[in-house]
Amino acid sequence: MKKIDFYYFSGTGNTYLVVKKMAEIFEQNGIKTHLFKIENIEPKDLNPEHTIGLGFPVAELSTFSFIWKFIRDIPSSKGTKIFMVDTLAGFSGGIIGPLRMILKNKGYNPIGAKEIIMPSNIFFIQDKITNSKKVEEGLLEADKYAWDIIEGRSRWDRIPIISDIFYYGSLLALRLTHSNFNQKYFSLKLANDKCSKCGLCFELCPVGNIRWSEGQYPQYSMNCEYCLRCGSFCPQGAIFVPFNYKNKTYSAVKAKDILK
Numbered sequence: 001m002k003k004i005d006f007y008y009f010s011g012t013g014n015t016y017l018v019v020k021k022m023a024e025i026f027e028q029n030g031i032k033t034h035l036f037k038i039e040n041i042e043p044k045d046l047n048p049e050h051t052i053g054l055g056f057p058v059a060e061l062s063t064f065s066f067i068w069k070f071i072r073d074i075p076s077s078k079g080t081k082i083f084m085v086d087t088l089a090g091f092s093g094g095i096i097g098p099l100r101m102i103l104k105n106k107g108y109n110p111i112g113a114k115e116i117i118m119p120s121n122i123f124f125i126q127d128k129i130t131n132s133k134k135v136e137e138g139l140l141e142a143d144k145y146a147w148d149i150i151e152g153r154s155r156w157d158r159i160p161i162i163s164d165i166f167y168y169g170s171l172l173a174l175r176l177t178h179s180n181f182n183q184k185y186f187s188l189k190l191a192n193d194k195c196s197k198c199g200l201c202f203e204l205c206p207v208g209n210i211r212w213s214e215g216q217y218p219q220y221s222m223n224c225e226y227c228l229r230c231g232s233f234c235p236q237g238a239i240f241v242p243f244n245y246k247n248k249t250y251s252a253v254k255a256k257d258i259l260k
């Protein structure tokens with residue numbers, strides 16, 4: 001392995017930290033590693049001559065729809081090595097097996113899959129000390145996984161049946177997420193009295209769901225994927241995340257680290 005192109009998305013910074021740690025280990029071992037943000041790149045531009053890494057957060061027992069779309073649209077290959085890493089709060093369900101099958105069918109050679117537990121950014125946000133301990137442990141796992149890839153110990157096994165069941169359950173859940181009902185009644189809500197109209201939420205949104213122009217309040221459309229970037233990084237705490245207990249939010253990094 002001489003070159004790795006690492007395609008990743010991170011909503012609130014966990015995946016970014018893991019991908020960055022792995023890239024550091026690859027670089028220290030003389031493997032040129034390029035990081036690409038999934039939200040900024042067309043899948044057709046992926047170079048199937050280089051070893052490929054995929055990094056993303058788990059969402060709704062698999063991952064966000066726009067990441068599935070990116071993966072489904074990547075070009076076919078003739079045996080390019082590919083590995084994946086996801087970050088999660090506890091349980092991922094149906095991603096590793098189905099993803100492996102999609103990539104195998106496209107001609108890739110899946111060499112490693114790893115799920116790394118990091119702090120939860122949804123529902124119950126834990127205290128800062130617990131979260132930083134989790135980050136520390138997660139980054140140790142990332143370090144070890146990068147070494148496993150370099151030294152040929154990593155594996156990407158298929159987990160049949162159970163992961164397929166969760167996969168189809170997840171696809172159903174993602175459909176509900178995109179339904180007009182969900183987008184209307186469970187959307188992130190902006191408190192106009194707190195908003196400073198800075199437009200950071202507009203810049204952060206990976207799917208173009210927020211419209212904004214100078215001096216105006218941001219407007220949400222109906223295509224939110226709930227990555228929680230806007231709510232987590234709003235400097236005024238003006239975005240209400242309906243399912244987070246006591247409206248607490250989590251971020252592992254500063255907004256500038258993950259900006260488009």
Ligand SMILES: Cc1cc2nc3c(=O)[nH]c(=O)nc-3n(C[C@H](O)[C@H](O)[C@H](O)COP(=O)(O)O)c2cc1C
Binds near residue numbers: 118121
């Ligand atoms: C909409 C949404 C759904 C999630 N679903 C799951 C899940 O099914 N299983 C899980 O273990 N974690 C889940 N999480 C937690 C994240 O996967 C986890 O905190 C991840 O590390 C966040 O990565 P990021 O900071 O790179 O966005 C979910 C988070 C969000 C925002």
